[in-house]
Amino acid sequence: MWSRSASAVGSAVALCGRGGHGLLSCVAAPARGRAPGASAAVKRLVRSALSASVTPGVVTAAPDEAFAEPSVESAAENKLSKLACPICYYPLLSSSDQSAPFNVASSLECSTCKKFYPSRGDYWDMTVAVGSAEYSESTTLATELFRTPLVSFLYERGWRQNFIWGGFPGLEREFEMAKTYLKPTAGGIIVDASCGSGLFSRLFVKSELYSLVVALDFSENMLKQCNEFVKQENISDETLALVRADISRLPFVSSSIDAVHAGAAIHCWPSPACAVAEISRVLRPGGVFVASTFIADILPPAVPVLRIGRPYISQFTGSNIFLSVVEFEDLCRACGLADFKFVRNGFYIMFSATKAS
Numbered sequence: 518m519w520s521r522s523a524s525a526v527g528s529a530v531a532l533c534g535r536g537g538h539g540l541l542s543c544v545a546a547p548a549r550g551r552a553p554g555a556s557a558a559v560k561r562l563v564r565s566a567l568s569a570s571v572t573p574g575v576v577t578a579a580p581d582e583a584f585a586e587p588s589v590e591s592a593a594e595n596k597l598s599k600l601a602c603p604i605c606y607y608p609l610l611s612s613s614d615q616s617a618p619f620n621v622a623s624s625l626e627c628s629t630c631k632k633f634y635p636s637r638g639d640y641w642d643m644t645v646a647v648g649s650a651e652y653s654e655s656t657t658l659a660t661e662l663f664r665t666p667l668v669s670f671l672y673e674r675g676w677r678q679n680f681i682w683g684g685f686p687g688l689e690r691e692f693e694m695a696k697t698y699l700k701p702t703a704g705g706i707i708v709d710a711s712c713g714s715g716l717f718s719r720l721f722v723k724s725e726l727y728s729l730v731v732a733l734d735f736s737e738n739m740l741k742q743c744n745e746f747v748k749q750e751n752i753s754d755e756t757l758a759l760v761r762a763d764i765s766r767l768p769f770v771s772s773s774i775d776a777v778h779a780g781a782a783i784h785c786w787p788s789p790a791c792a793v794a795e796i797s798r799v800l801r802p803g804g805v806f807v808a809s810t811f812i813a814d815i816l817p818p819a820v821p822v823l824r825i826g827r828p829y830i831s832q833f834t835g836s837n838i839f840l841s842v843v844e845f846e847d848l849c850r851a852c853g854l855a856d857f858k859f860v861r862n863g864f865y866i867m868f869s870a871t872k873a874s
């Protein structure tokens with residue numbers, strides 16, 4: 518077990534800034550016990566890093582005079598409890614172990630299995646295999662394609678905009694549609710899963726609808742591109758964190774996230790079932806999952822052929838073909854998500870589902 522002051526300082530570390538470099542500036546010493554002045558330090562960190570409460574549906578201003586020490590530590594502890602080791606799902610602390618493979622305060626440490634998750638400067642690397650020296654894992658063709666610097670560079674410079682051919686309504690309209698579904702979770706924490714170069718992550722931050730936006734992707738180069746756009750657009754990093762993670766092994770405590778958004782992503786996930794199950798695990802009761810993707814049943818005569826051929830297409834390309842709205846609803850229900858809603862246009866579908874209470 519870790520002390521209360523450790524959890525408070527650790528949470529401010531985890532949420533104070535973009536990627537790794539912003540977080541590093543918040544920590545200079547171990548956070549294992551209650552040091553003199555620790556409460557005051559935590560209070561200053563929380564004031565600068567958090568501008569609103571995390572109560573879903575309520576955004577409350579937090580002037581300095583309103584801060585009492587118990588509420589500050591409570592908010593900080595609540596934030597830390599959202600971050601977890603993707604191996605054992607126990608909370609993470611800031612690392613100050615000199616024997617660790619990374620510099621002091623440059624990594625997060627699992628409070629149980631003691632694994633370290635490093636800062637890469639632009640983002641936190643919270644993949645399961647991080648730190649392994651010899652092991653490497655093969656991924657799908659689609660996954661590797663999006664990890665390349667070229668595709669990461671092109672993604673927001675024409676690639677994603679071309680989806681309009683399939684019925685996608687354009688980024689601004691898609692964002693407005695997503696906000697409608699996500700309205701019940703305003704004021705909480707949202708994970709923009711498979712965020713790519715951060716198209717929607719940045720829009721969520723600018724909207725000021727959430728106390729924290731986690732831009733999450735498996736591609737290192739996508740996260741670097743996201744960081745570049747954040748700098749270019751002078752977006753505040755106080756409510757933004759960049760995290761590299763596997764969609765099928767999310768680094769969050771169960772029932773701790775208010776909303777998950779995945780724009781034009783689910784068809785690229787190696788196992789949509791495992792991914793949606795993970796999303797259901799991390800969503801709090803009443804939390805909302807919103808996703809957009811392509812759907813094939815606009816071409817009824819082709820569906821039987823696609824049904825036969827899609828296992829082979831998925832095997833060789835890593836991309837999934839979804840045949841009907843019923844498939845999505847059935848998948849969500851099987852993973853504990855209810856209140857399924859959707860809109861569609863041509864090959865485009867956006868759907869939402871709510872974590873059952």
